[in-house]
Amino acid sequence: MADLSAVEICAGAGGQSLGLELAGFDHAIAVELDENAVNTLRENRDWDVRQGDVADKSIWKPNEYHGIDLFAGGVPCPPFSIAGKQIGATDERDLFAWAVETAGEMKPRALLLENVRGLSMPRFSAYRQYVKDRLRDFGYWSDWQVLHANDYGVPQLRPRFVLVAMRHEDAQWFEWPQETPTGDTVGTALHEMMAADGWLGADAWVEKANAIAPTIVGGSKKHGGADLGPTRAKAAWRKLGVDALGVADAPPNASHPVTFLPKLTTDMVARLQGWGREPEYEWDFTGRKTTKYRQIGNAFPPPVARAIGTSIANALNRKGKPKELADVENEVMHDRLYLALKNAPIALTEKELVKLSGEKMDSLAFERRMAMLARDFMIDEEDQLGGRAYRLVGFKGFTGQEDHERHARFAEMRARIS
Template sequence: MSGLTVVEICAGAGGQALGLELAGFEHRLAVELDENAAATLRENRPEWEVKVGDVADVGVWNPDDYSEGLSLLAGGVPCPPFSIAGKQLGTSDERDLFAWAIELAGRMQPRALLLENVRGLSMPRFSGYRQHVKDRLAELGYWSDWKLLEARDFGVPQLRPRFILVALREEDARYFSWPEPTPYIGTVGTALLDLMKDDEWPGADAWASQADGIAPTIVGGSKKHGGADLGPTRAKRAWAALGVNGLGIDDAPPTADHDSNYVPKLTTEMVARLQGWGPDPKYRWKFTGRKTSRYRQIGNAFPPPVARAVGGAIAAALKHEGARKDFAEAEAEALHDPIYLALKDAKRPLSVQQISKATGGVVGTRDIEQRLGILSRDFEIKHDGSGDERTYALGAFKGFIGQEDHLRHAAFEAARSRIS
């Protein structure tokens, strides 16, 4: 064994878990809310300890029992608070655990942190939220960086952009580099041809020739929505262009009785292939439960090859492999909110004109109140006075970070049967 250990929160059905295992990490614990996904984890790795329940519930697990000498805290915390397809409620969504996970890192003190989420978290709507995360990690003694990665750049036949946060202690961060891309060479057709041929469908070869592109992002969905299908209207059009019926998931591939012009649906095995599970034996995984549950488990996962690539980069940094770099903050200015920074650094409340000046003129006075409105969705914005004399100050972060009296608890319990 490498001696590298990981605790994984919001582990799902094991996409990130398998990737991290292949990168050399040994699981101390996996925590997952969904019983079906937890059953899949236990089916594939019966030797692992798996806890089932709300990861933020002190009755489910005690982080202090798993923190000693921990190498990595990792997780795919819920995506709906940031999803472009949703309302982007951020801290107002009872499923938001991103900021809470940062505080968990502060408590458990791992050498590294890995959190992945949807592309929506990289949008301007959440620039203040992201900067708050970086600032809090710096206070806890971590260097951190964000990166938008696409699954197709790491050997997966699917677009699937994911926004990744990596944080490490300074002495380890000097050795960290984001993994180099290893693009998928092939198409949906080449990826699935053997599975489409399983029951001797005569149209399989012609279908594979038509399915000559990369798959759009697979949408696993949630319990709040209906059965398994391949996403909204735009996604279904993209699937149709690849010769796939996106209106559902089939129980089996087409058979010898199907016409050669038949437009097939995908099976859960095919969806898993497009998520990076198989055909390489190292990536084989068995999914438990009924079809819709299996599809959600697969569709909501972090593709194992991407997790392996990022995990491998973290493992190399923890082992101090490669050249030691001059340490510097990796700041991507476009990711951060200049108004948040202006208010955060101010020693007194600022007027609109003062805020604009503090941003170096990046934000004009006409746009500031609108931007303050966006910022106020995740932070308390204190204001005083009126007209040109009105001033603003940055107040508390609204998100759930473990507070016993936070509104998240009641909202979560009320929606629990529909959360996945």
């Protein structure tokens, strides 16, 4: 029986939900925008599942869950995706900073947010610093790690950037989960499914599909039917003996030649995401083939969510050995130039900011860094006798403001957001 409670936002079709449940968390509420994913959640669990924009307080009220054990979510990844434009804070889908502010309102014992690896890149160093500083303001220790699904029993690369935050008294007990690399390949994971309808080429196919899968890409409503990713990913799939130009309705059968290049079914894709490998990972997906594929492909693999959820649960239940408080409070600085801007009481020149930051950079590097900062932050510039001076005015992102332009863009794009 679960002895801890969780609120989950942007729950999707339940990858993180199932993993957290297996780690010992019972869902007080799950909130998701996409109707198909909501239907899947309701099909599998008798939870309080709400459909709609998580930032809309008519859908749910965060203050009603004050002090919950865990506030978790897989907030939208397009604002940070390497495959996208990396708009960040000005993307109407960005909910990362909003989730942090909401955690400050709810005061959960722990916060778990996962996103794409792009958020770990230098482009978003100031954004990460902003998040870490806000969590510190709210009284939380926090840390980020890139976790790879194949290190936690899933036969797929799938790197995810994971943020965990906790109150200091709980953080002393937290340890990132130990890696348990998968022994499966695409072939060994899917052999039985490929052979299910009598295809005589299944054994030979397993020998070719002898590596873990590339990252599965679920896509969005902006795109057409389901396929397994961009051009480079399709080439990687072909080397594994998989036709990535779509998703099949059924596995190959006895009428297909031994040399046939099969497509994956949605059940196969789910298996490569960690569903169905054991009875406790069984999950039913609702909707037509393309909507099922998107739900599966956009999910956080349940075994990875279970691993990080177990680490959080162990900390909250005081299992293991606590660290020294000084080790817990060790601070990582993600962007020293941003910190120099943030901490400056007045507008400072390039020379002053570079000196205050302690970084070494020439004027060209400084201009590039300032241009990058200006994508997520409001920066005033003024001419002084010593040269142009800069002052940080604010954060451009949505943190819950009722008059933020995000609402208008979100309403305009609502039918295409998934």
